[in-house]
Amino acid sequence: MYKFSTNISPKRQPVYDKIKQALLKWGIGLQTYSRKIVEHPLFQPIVIGIILLNAIFVGIETYGSLYEKYREWFLTFDIIVLILFTIEIILKMIAEEKTLHFFKDNWNVFDFLIVAASYVFIGSPFITVLRVLRVLRVFRTISVIPSLRKLVNALLMTLPSLGTIMLLLFIVFYIFSVIGTMLFQDVSAEYFGNLQLTALTLFQMITLESWASGVMRPVMEVTPWAWIYFVAFILVGAFVVLNLFVGVIVNNFEKIDALEKEEEDEADQQIVRGEIAELRQEIRELKELIKEKN
Numbered sequence: 001m002y003k004f005s006t007n008i009s010p011k012r013q014p015v016y017d018k019i020k021q022a023l024l025k026w027g028i029g030l031q032t033y034s035r036k037i038v039e040h041p042l043f044q045p046i047v048i049g050i051i052l053l054n055a056i057f058v059g060i061e062t063y064g065s066l067y068e069k070y071r072e073w074f075l076t077f078d079i080i081v082l083i084l085f086t087i088e089i090i091l092k093m094i095a096e097e098k099t100l101h102f103f104k105d106n107w108n109v110f111d112f113l114i115v116a117a118s119y120v121f122i123g124s125p126f127i128t129v130l131r132v133l134r135v136l137r138v139f140r141t142i143s144v145i146p147s148l149r150k151l152v153n154a155l156l157m158t159l160p161s162l163g164t165i166m167l168l169l170f171i172v173f174y175i176f177s178v179i180g181t182m183l184f185q186d187v188s189a190e191y192f193g194n195l196q197l198t199a200l201t202l203f204q205m206i207t208l209e210s211w212a213s214g215v216m217r218p219v220m221e222v223t224p225w226a227w228i229y230f231v232a233f234i235l236v237g238a239f240v241v242l243n244l245f246v247g248v249i250v251n252n253f254e255k256i257d258a259l260e261k262e263e264e265d266e267a268d269q270q271i272v273r274g275e276i277a278e279l280r281q282e283i284r285e286l287k288e289l290i291k292e293k294n
Helices: 013-038 043-061 064-069 071-095 099-104 106-120 127-144 146-184 195-206 211-222 224-293
Strands: none
Touching (some): 013 071, 071 099, 071 106, 106 127, 146 195, 195 211, 211 224
């Protein structure tokens, strides 16, 4: 809220009041108009369309011949997109009851930083940095699509649990790396020559990329019982530990879904409370009118 000086002469007070009322009316009108635009059903689809169009142009820029030929067009389009993103953020900020409330949402902060960073590097010699920032704008798709935002929030909630799972995976990798190096160092030095080579081989195996035909079967030609080692690692590493990642993410996704439902229920309850309060006020006014008539 703006603070107006109170040291005003009585003659100028009416003018001051008019100006204050006009500014307040203008501010409320601007906020209402901005809120109507932001809450319009077409607002989000248009923003998503601009982001996707920006992504397409960023991809086309990687073709050097096309970029050099239409360089001015690309730069003009980039400026237009940046202006549109800026207008979008300004509208969202004005639509809030207080401007600073815009920054309470972490996704809004993310959008603001992406757009603001683009202004910092415009016209600078760091062309590569500017082009990377253009690519990062594609991440804004996450912030404007609710389902993607929910998924990313679930992944972020998973990070603490992932630390424990990563520790378990490291222990499994280390044990099997040591055992594999001891057993197959002389059989296949290319894959099991030392601890780090064995760990790299196990990483290839846990992705299930050619682990049987490329790694296990050549070793089994020399050591027939080697399948026990490989199958044990696949069962423990790929089917157990990696599925823990999926389980934790799904669990957090369900938690976020439940939290969102609770927030929606709370919002509905607040609306009902507001309506009840209005009804009570109207009833009081009616009672007062009846008393006055009696």
